Amino acid sequence: MNTRVLVTWTLIAAVAGLPGPASAQGVPKLQYEKRTLPNGLELILHEDHSTPIVVVNTWYKVGSGDEKAGRTGFAHLFEHVMFMGSENVPVGQFDKWLEAAGGNNNGSTTEDRTNYYESMPSNALPLALWLDADRMGHLLPVMDQAKLDLQRDVVKNERRQRVENVPYGKWNETVLAALFPATHPYHWPVVGSMEDLSAASLDDVKQFFRTYYAPNNATLVIAGDFNRDSAITWVNRYFGAIPRGPQLPPRPSVPVVTIPRDTFLVLEDRVTLPRVYENWKGERIYHENDAPLDILASVLAGDKNARLSKRLVFDMQVAQDVVAFNNSTKLDGYFTVWVTPKPGQTPAKMAAIVREEIDKVVKDGITPRELARAQNARRTSFLDQIASVLGKSDRLAEYNYFAGTPDWIQQDAARYDRVTAADVQRVAAQYLTKPKVVLTVVPQGKKDLMVMGGTE
Amino acid sequence: MTQATATPAPRPAPAPPRSYQFPRFERSTLPNGMRLVVAPVTKLPLVTVIAVVEAGASVEPAGKEGVAALTARLLPEGAAGMDGAALAERFEQIGASVESHADWDVTAVSLTALTKQLPAALALVRDLLRAPEFPEREVARLKEERLAELLQQRTEPRGLADEHFSHALYQPSARYASPADGDTSSVKALTRADVRAFYAARYRPAATTLVVAGDVTMADAAALARDLFGDWVGERPTPAPAGIDAVQGGRLARVVAKADAPQSELRVGHRGILRTAPDYFDTMVMNAVLGGLFSSRINLNLREAHGYTYGAFSAFEWRRGAGPFFVSTAVKSDVTAAAVQEILGEIDRMRREEIGADELTLATSYLDGVFPIRYETTAAIAAALANLVIHELPDDYYDRYRDRVRAVTTRGVLQAAQQHLHPDELRIVVVGDPTVIAAALGEVAGVGAEVVSADALERRA
Numbered sequence A: 001m002n003t004r005v006l007v008t009w010t011l012i013a014a015v016a017g018l019p020g021p022a023s024a025q026g027v028p029k030l031q032y033e034k035r036t037l038p039n040g041l042e043l044i045l046h047e048d049h050s051t052p053i054v055v056v057n058t059w060y061k062v063g064s065g066d067e068k069a070g071r072t073g074f075a076h077l078f079e080h081v082m083f084m085g086s087e088n089v090p091v092g093q094f095d096k097w098l099e100a101a102g103g104n105n106n107g108s109t110t111e112d113r114t115n116y117y118e119s120m121p122s123n124a125l126p127l128a129l130w131l132d133a134d135r136m137g138h139l140l141p142v143m144d145q146a147k148l149d150l151q152r153d154v155v156k157n158e159r160r161q162r163v164e165n166v167p168y169g170k171w172n173e174t175v176l177a178a179l180f181p182a183t184h185p186y187h188w189p190v191v192g193s194m195e196d197l198s199a200a201s202l203d204d205v206k207q208f209f210r211t212y213y214a215p216n217n218a219t220l221v222i223a224g225d226f227n228r229d230s231a232i233t234w235v236n237r238y239f240g241a242i243p244r245g246p247q248l249p250p251r252p253s254v255p256v257v258t259i260p261r262d263t264f265l266v267l268e269d270r271v272t273l274p275r276v277y278e279n280w281k282g283e284r285i286y287h288e289n290d291a292p293l294d295i296l297a298s299v300l301a302g303d304k305n306a307r308l309s310k311r312l313v314f315d316m317q318v319a320q321d322v323v324a325f326n327n328s329t330k331l332d333g334y335f336t337v338w339v340t341p342k343p344g345q346t347p348a349k350m351a352a353i354v355r356e357e358i359d360k361v362v363k364d365g366i367t368p369r370e371l372a373r374a375q376n377a378r379r380t381s382f383l384d385q386i387a388s389v390l391g392k393s394d395r396l397a398e399y400n401y402f403a404g405t406p407d408w409i410q411q412d413a414a415r416y417d418r419v420t421a422a423d424v425q426r427v428a429a430q431y432l433t434k435p436k437v438v439l440t441v442v443p444q445g446k447k448d449l450m451v452m453g454g455t456e
Numbered sequence B: 001m002t003q004a005t006a007t008p009a010p011r012p013a014p015a016p017p018r019s020y021q022f023p024r025f026e027r028s029t030l031p032n033g034m035r036l037v038v039a040p041v042t043k044l045p046l047v048t049v050i051a052v053v054e055a056g057a058s059v060e061p062a063g064k065e066g067v068a069a070l071t072a073r074l075l076p077e078g079a080a081g082m083d084g085a086a087l088a089e090r091f092e093q094i095g096a097s098v099e100s101h102a103d104w105d106v107t108a109v110s111l112t113a114l115t116k117q118l119p120a121a122l123a124l125v126r127d128l129l130r131a132p133e134f135p136e137r138e139v140a141r142l143k144e145e146r147l148a149e150l151l152q153q154r155t156e157p158r159g160l161a162d163e164h165f166s167h168a169l170y171q172p173s174a175r176y177a178s179p180a181d182g183d184t185s186s187v188k189a190l191t192r193a194d195v196r197a198f199y200a201a202r203y204r205p206a207a208t209t210l211v212v213a214g215d216v217t218m219a220d221a222a223a224l225a226r227d228l229f230g231d232w233v234g235e236r237p238t239p240a241p242a243g244i245d246a247v248q249g250g251r252l253a254r255v256v257a258k259a260d261a262p263q264s265e266l267r268v269g270h271r272g273i274l275r276t277a278p279d280y281f282d283t284m285v286m287n288a289v290l291g292g293l294f295s296s297r298i299n300l301n302l303r304e305a306h307g308y309t310y311g312a313f314s315a316f317e318w319r320r321g322a323g324p325f326f327v328s329t330a331v332k333s334d335v336t337a338a339a340v341q342e343i344l345g346e347i348d349r350m351r352r353e354e355i356g357a358d359e360l361t362l363a364t365s366y367l368d369g370v371f372p373i374r375y376e377t378t379a380a381i382a383a384a385l386a387n388l389v390i391h392e393l394p395d396d397y398y399d400r401y402r403d404r405v406r407a408v409t410t411r412g413v414l415q416a417a418q419q420h421l422h423p424d425e426l427r428i429v430v431v432g433d434p435t436v437i438a439a440a441l442g443e444v445a446g447v448g449a450e451v452v453s454a455d456a457l458e459r460r461a
Helices: A074-081 A093-100 A122-137 A145-164 A171-179 A194-199 A202-212 A228-239 A290-301 A307-315 A347-364 A368-385 A389-402 A409-417 A421-431 B067-077 B084-093 B115-130 B136-153 B157-169 B184-189 B192-202 B218-229 B280-292 B297-305 B333-352 B357-375 B378-391 B397-406 B410-420 B434-445 B456-460
Strands: A033-036 A042-047 A053-060 A104-109 A114-121 A218-224 A263-269 A275-281 A319-328 A333-341 A437-443 B026-029 B035-040 B046-053 B099-102 B107-114 B208-214 B252-257 B263-271 B309-316 B324-332 B427-432 B449-453
Touching: A042 A228, A042 A389, A053 A122, A053 A389, A074 A104, A074 A114, A074 A145, A074 A202, A093 A104, A093 A122, A093 B357, A114 A122, A114 A389, A114 B357, A122 A218, A122 A228, A145 A194, A145 A202, A145 B263, A145 B297, A145 B309, A145 B324, A171 A263, A171 A275, A171 A333, A171 A437, A218 A228, A218 A389, A275 A347, A290 A307, A290 A319, A290 A333, A290 A347, A290 A368, A290 A409, A290 A421, A307 A319, A307 A333, A307 A347, A307 B084, A319 B136, A333 A347, A347 A421, A347 A437, A368 A389, A368 A409, A368 A421, A368 B084, A389 A409, B026 B218, B035 B218, B035 B378, B046 B115, B046 B378, B067 B084, B067 B099, B067 B107, B067 B115, B067 B136, B067 B192, B084 B115, B107 B115, B107 B378, B115 B218, B136 B157, B136 B184, B136 B192, B157 B252, B157 B263, B157 B324, B157 B427, B157 B456, B208 B218, B208 B378, B252 B434, B263 B333, B280 B297, B280 B309, B280 B333, B280 B357, B280 B397, B280 B410, B297 B309, B297 B324, B297 B333, B309 B333, B324 B333, B333 B410, B333 B427, B333 B434, B357 B378, B357 B397, B357 B410, B378 B397, B427 B434, B434 B449
Parallel strands: A042 A218, A263 A437, B035 B208, B252 B427, B252 B449
Antiparallel strands: A033 A042, A053 A114, A053 A218, A104 A114, A275 A333, A275 A437, A319 A333, B026 B035, B046 B107, B046 B208, B099 B107, B263 B324, B263 B427, B309 B324
């Protein structure tokens, strides 16, 4: 995911999570009301009056998954352009007016969607709605080459800051290019390539806006402390006159992803310790094996008693860190385990132990206690996500888009409660014994540290 | 598609804000000197606990830099007869995960749990604080992990820039000159005996405050605290020595060499001020205008006018001693000198002329408006209370906060800038490619740029 600004520097204090409760506590239902305006704009309302703050979170159903080779990074670049002013909002005033009202804002782009949110004192709600409506309805009359060029430079710097000038920063795009075929839109990273960013034209901006930034391709979530009737009145007033856009083009057809044989890659980077990334094909979000794969990732490296963490970091003390995650998105997914060996240890040794631990899960399964621990952690993470109104607005928007209804958090949580130890053993065998993409990131001149087939 | 052509609605003016009050809280002190701060917040059946111990890096003995962080990290690795795995299991069974870390001023042990688990959670916090075991094996592991982290940092521009900036700012003998978690030579030398000695000297009831925020009453929290900590004994330890924040002074420009870097990581700053300074609010608003907001002068200049960067900000880092004031950004290599010039220009402008009334209003209404958003959860409320404790702020601090922000004037901002921004004292540290940036940087800085290697601090050690 790429965001418009790094969140670390905003003045807002980090809202620490709502840790907690083990199996005794279920995940509460999120109350909501959903309506659709005549122009197709979806509106989702969720009231929470506990603190006098409100969030407006607008999701557009477009992401880097709608891009084509040669035009990568465009959805995210466009997200930046959306802050450069609209017909009634001069350049720079979007942020100034919001900040003067006590509000924070940001935008983010993923493979599948783009969102924009404002979080502010409840009395500023009409201002945020008006600002969002102006850029949805009146962006192009004031769009010009200079605005595009400026944000192109900002985004190129974002790419330098997040990818090119960060140790290991190029691992993900390297792996994506090997996991997904060239004709698959997950073949490239959300931020795109420097060449493609350079190639983006003003016509591309205009065409993209006309195609995707129409009310009938957007969902507006309002969450927090507001009066329902007033909010609906304001939404109708500001968004109601924006005309419906044309029929959305079909999403690019996606080739079937298969990894026929193990692929071993090496990347020299300015790092002091090597790191090995093992990657397998996974599944799309909410696939029946998605939740078991998430639980498997927790069992492998979710906490200090997880199998790989305990063995590599705490018992053998040979790894600096170990990470496992299941990444599932709209079209497909992948499963990754990475290990950074301590000085003097080799990536090949790490890879061999990862293999051993996976094989143990495949052969012997996991214990009820391991399953319960992973499920409890998952339940806690659901509660974390709804500790703030911003988090709740994201849940409602995400379920609306990916599950077809905002009312899905309990069903989502239930997917994890239903996972059995046998499921985890089954998906370990089904996915993590298949051909994989193995990338070793090594210090300059240390290609001999690369993990290769047969070294395990 | 055609754009909407109807005359758009005018920009709505804000309605009057709904009232908001920072949660009420109470204080009490046990006979052994341990203090208690309790904020009953009944939004959810949850409670956050933060045990604040005056055992930060600034009270470490000379030569033992990093022992505070190591001690804090060791607390959950063995206590009261349980090893790290068993403790993790116990915390997990009550649905809480515990964090234990040290910063410059304090060690904080924190967790959030369901209210009904509070007694069990606090009993575990008691075990960590009063019966830690510091297993030799875990001492060795955590030392090795810190050393590997320092090794990794040699190629990580952000951490490297921070470390070199502190080193360039403070006197070599000042504690703030080296990393809070210790550098390679100090960490290598640490032993289990050092950890035990630091623990014995610093973990005392009279140096500890228990902050509790959530669905709990003062009476219940106080009864639990008495049961678990009432028989803990020990005198209040000595405060941090003077001189931890002594600076070198003068302007400096230094390039930390990173060959072929596509970007330069910049830190430009000098000694900041004490948190207890009488013009704290003027200074905070001044910084908001200079580089604290998205719409601040530095960010708008470097990012939105020039496209040099993805973001730029300025900050005063608040510690009990004088932490740094600094501007931080990462810019494309070939505009490094130009970016530094813009930063120097913005600092000068801040001192030269009063800010516009619109800029003042933007900053103060932002700080005023965003205030309730900061305290949405029990964890955020507890952290705010811990800040009161760490910086010894008055009990009505949060109640008066918004009034004091609104009382700041353009004149006060100018005075704060003139008193607390020092162009002649700026230490300019850049992690980047010296062949591209050093010459032009030296010219802009007016002092010539020295070039050091990324591992310069390592070899010094």
